[in-house]
Amino acid sequence: MVLDASKAHTLDALSGRERAVAKKFASGMTYREIGKALFIAPATVRTHLAAIYEKLGVRNKIGLAAHFADSGAPPKALPPLSDASPVLAIFPIECLNSEERWRRLADGLSSDITVHLAHYAGLPVIAFHTMKSLGSKPADFAADGKALGVTYIVSGRLHAYDRRVRLTIELADARNCVSLWSERYDRPVEDFFALQDSLTESITNVLIGSHGTLATVGRNAVRRKPPASLRAYDCYLLAVEQHTTFSRAGNAEAIRLFLRALELDPTFANAWAELAYAYSIEACNGFGDDVSTSIENWRTAVENALRLDPTDSCAYACLVNLRACLGDLEGAEHAHRRAFEYGFNHAGILPLLAGSRALVVGDPSEAIPLIERAMRLNPLAPPWYFGMQGRVLFAAGRHSEALAALHRSVPESPDVLMFLALAHAAVGGIGEAARTAVRLKAEFPEFSVERFISAYPVTNPDALSAIRHAADVAKLG
Template identity: 60%
Template sequence: MNRIPTPQVATEALSDRERAVAERFAAGLTYREIGGALFIAPSTVRTHLATIYGKLGVRNKIELAASVAQMVAGRTATEAVAPLRDAEPASPTLAVFPIESLNPEERWRRFADGLSSDICVDLARFADLPVIAFHTMKLLGNRPESFEDHVQAVGATYAITGQLRADDRRVRLTIQLSDTRTGMTLWSERYERTMEDVLTLQDSLTESVINVLAGCFGTLAAIGRKASRQKPPGSLQAYDYFLLGVEQHNRFSPDGNAAAMQLLTRSIELDPGRARAWTELAYAHSIQAANGFGDDLESARKNWRSAAEEALRLDPTDPAGHTCIGDFKACIGDLAGAAEAHARALEYGRNNADTLALLAGAKALIVGDPADGIPFIERALSLNPLGPPWYHGMFARVLFVVGRYRACLSALEKSSQESPNTLMFQAMAHAYLGEMEEAAEVVSRLQTQFPSFTVEGFIAGYPISNPPALSAVREGARLARLV
């Protein structure tokens, strides 16, 4: 029997390109999808896989998935088959068991398999942790006698299982996330949809599950952050630092942003290949630039650009990376490049709530028709009801630019209260409504809490380059006596 190499041997054996192909193939992507992501022909993908199988000494997808999971998680083959309660992986791994159809008809079994595959592939793209290939899990079946018998073969930390029931009018999906080490259910949900076009129905269910599970404040991230906080500082791994860094970044405060940069930098030191860590670090530098959290705008911009470019080098299909580099291009006056990058982000993340929320803000302040941002943010909030406060901050920006100031203030109440630009938009919205006393009170708080923040600095650093937004912000700042 072939022995799967240890992660160190596997990492040294594979080139960067081979490693990228192996991880995507193990996540369930097809030759064509891998080729599109890495800008190579499907036949080249097939050639790489033949080499990968030889270097890793694996014979099938199950062994390849196990090897990739070990390589990413940083564990040896011996650890992979040890009881999971005795071995804490450096990074969790997720397994999606095929959804069980409770209907006897073959068409519903095919529908359940298609739904399972879509969930698996989309989670591999957006969940920031390794996902075992669906074809591998299908070989194990959807009714395991016990998790332990199956997850040890592939090294999964979390498992998703589900059941599907349908009639001529409605489809019901019950799905749950479990900890394979304890067997405890961590999250469960029931989705009901009316009968419609089968592919549209499949997309609708997939989108609902993915965005609740895999968003930046989704269930998987929340579980990971809780586990990371319970670890002694000396035992934190790259994934722990990443999760905690994202949490701090999403506060949008000076100390939160500084902590985020430290945590994300440490995550990258331990695992420089995690594209989303680079993207989050790029966004932290952009927040520093826009909000006056540092003294050197040019250095912040330089770090913003280099981190975003590295993220896209590692993962050319990361929609957050494209939105981030698009925002930067607008900062240097390349509005056509910004629009192109945002279009690419939408191409790769049109069903990802985080991407849609970011693009809503970009439509309002950077480039595009601000009114187009409203359906973007409304869909983001629909896809992910657990959306973080910054979703509402993006909604507020759109509402401000289109002149819906009362609704803007309502959205700002749900946004981050630690961010200076929240106070800026509050003051300006009150001023446009003629509520000068309220505007003056907010301006006083802004100047006291964030003395280095300026409207012109936010315009230059965010940036605000969309003509209607630029006009609205400058006039609002004048009315609120922010300048």
């Protein structure tokens, strides 16, 4: 890591423990995760961060992250996503209950509203991962909104009691902190998902009135059917949490929990779509016993998701690679267009589409703007975004940049280790490529380059040639 002199001097003001806390927080870890990693209480983490912010002279997590950037260049302002469109940020709804299940539901509500609003073509929405990582308090909303370059911010509080949910919610103009709309809801727990839908509807309607450029696009068409029970939804949220580890154990647990959610409610479209994605990871990473079984399960889950919700961008993103696996490249291209149509403002879908564009149906040069847009919508991107960015840059022949991205990704994932070995080989780092290949073989003996090629699948001729050539150099089996 290279830092300019002023940053190095400022970081030197931190104690060893403060530096460890700051680096983990800047990388996207929560108070609880940092506390577990460093064997300290979450409250102690918060105390350390208060001191860190004061010593570094920063007011939010974006400013903190700039001190741990790979480059010594000064942090740049985020480019606007569109000259004509407003940009919305939804801060995590604060849960006033101590029980973990209500915290998950508050986060789930915030995340789902983010995803649903991103269906509207004129409304870029900052990804929920970034907003959760900020860990903002109400006093910081305006500063954080300004740092993200947003136009509107949504915040709220949730309190569950006696089988009822009380939620207060506010939409404000980030530029002048003027409240545009606020409401308090008091509903039975059973109406939780109806509440979610009415909130999304209300926020959209207020934005249409205040900005004047948004148009309704069929709310009922894009709204997923809510699950039949809170238990199904809770299993779904737990599964998503496991899924994003991209490890073999995490993926297996995610599949188990998605299947449990679907046992409780077989009509839960989002769970089918995420299950399809988990099976696709199982197929190309060698996590399952039989690749053909993984692909068949992948197909069943995609078909069920699209039957229940024909506008699900995650399901279409999964369908792209599935169609290619089955030899239907024209169908893969069609699915890619549909996924982009419904997921243009969905930061979590754009990296998947970038990977498919680079390796399956398109050209790496077309993939780079997709991953860049994802990172503008999610400036505190989770590690797996960098894995996708790394494979896109590798396919584009930008090997040194690919290495930098891959080193920020998930080392427990075999496809990341494979691309690390390939990128090292491509820049002449034969020794490092060989060491990475040995680690890949030891940790994931079922994985192979050819399995990844056939099950991802890699059908772009230039990408296929580049992967196989670098694999030969790196001595990857």
